[in-house]
Amino acid sequence: MNHDDYLDEPAPSCLHSHDAEYALIGCMIHQPDLIDDTGSRLEVSDFHHPACGELYEVLRAMRAKGLEIDVVTLSDVRARLADGQSTLAVAAQLVQSTPSAANFAAYARIVKQRSVARKVIAAAHVMSQALEDGAPLEQVLAQGQQAWVALEAEGLDVSRRYRLVRDILPEAIDGIDKRFNREVALGFDTGLRDLDGFIPGICPGHMVVIAGEPGSGKTTLGLNIAERVALHSKATALVFSIEMTDVELVNRSLASVGGVQLQHISEGHSMTDGDWPGLATAVSRLDGAPLVICDDASLTLRDIRQIARTVKREHGLGLIAVDYVGLIKGEGRATPRHEQVAEISKGIKRLAKELGVPILVLAQLNRGPKQRANKRPTKSDLRESGQLEADADVVVLVHRDGESEAGQAGVTELIVDKNRHGKTGFCRVQHQGAYHRFVDLIGYMPSDEEVEMGRPFAGRQYGKGRAAA
Structure with a gap:
């Protein structure tokens, strides 16, 4: 030539x-x-x-x-x-x-754009050939989705991936002005006054880990926050439940929102005349709420990403809750479980930033707290992977001492053990187990040990709570 x-x-x-x-x-x-x-x-x-x-x-x-x-x-x-x-x-x-x-x-x-266009065609040819060769449709679609995500990111204009501070300042000042005038909120509130004192807003891009021992109420807290986002903020809340069915979760929401005992809802025949008005109110409120539930028990992180992107495109998206991270299946080659969970954790954090929404990640604790005299957990007790602790913006530990009188009455500590954007500490809330919800604690009488430790307290009425408005 x-x-x-x-x-x-x-x-x-x-x-x-x-x-x-x-x-x-x-x-x-x-x-x-x-x-x-x-x-x-x-x-x-x-x-x-x-x-x-x-x-x-x-x-x-x-x-x-x-x-x-x-x-x-x-x-x-x-x-x-x-x-x-x-x-x-x-x-x-x-x-x-x-x-x-x-x-x-x-x-x-x-x-770059022409190069990505050629790669899209090449990926489509690979998918087409795989289907002709008899590969399972689910596998080909999953591989295709991964390729599209990678190509979409590759096609972005690199100059848009960073900004000078002078270009960011107008947006920051505008946000301050709108929050000052209460036109917008920093993020979603939890509906629990004292917890909101630590977390003034569950913000877009944040990963919030809610952890506890089995039966501590971590699922209840996560679902309550999702309900709050859907019912009060009118933003779409997407809940991934790998452990429970969607009907079980909806029954819990009916109990929580309507103030009807879950046992009555589950049994049906034990519903009383006083339960029906509350149930009707809950049905009316939830029927119009943008609350989306996925109960696929075989979810992988790739599935979560695909479903979340679809929900955002079709319904908008305000918040995601995952119950719970220990049940998400690993992908690719066989690796130790703690390595799989570490990769899942990093992937969830990336997804939160990619979609611009907060993600609540529910997790279990190991048996470390049981070996301590006070049985109080710390963030280092997160089960299977320390990566969760590293990736999280906020870690909330749900702790209820079932051997104490207060614990048996439902008094629960929410320990904010990591908070990148605020203070750490703990607050007490009331767990109303019959209704599967947490509410503000009206008052609490501390133990002698707590008084000696100088922990703040008020009132003498533990075991009573007030539901969020």
């Missing part, structure tokens, strides 16, 4: 632009600093024209070694290209045809 042909664009195509590739290489020879800008967004494989890809590879290698770059030094490193053409002649022609590097970003964007 004569070097003059390098500037001849073949038949127009939406899958490549040799003109953009020529101009991009010319810009980098003109202004070598631009090679650094392409390093995070372009690979050699993104170039459709073989010679452009080869020149880009040589330019990156020279830049990495700190070599001076122009048409002569480029030719000195590689005299001829793979097709036999003179590197000096080709490079000189490209530089001559690119008078300015002003439109470098536009050229790079065109090259």
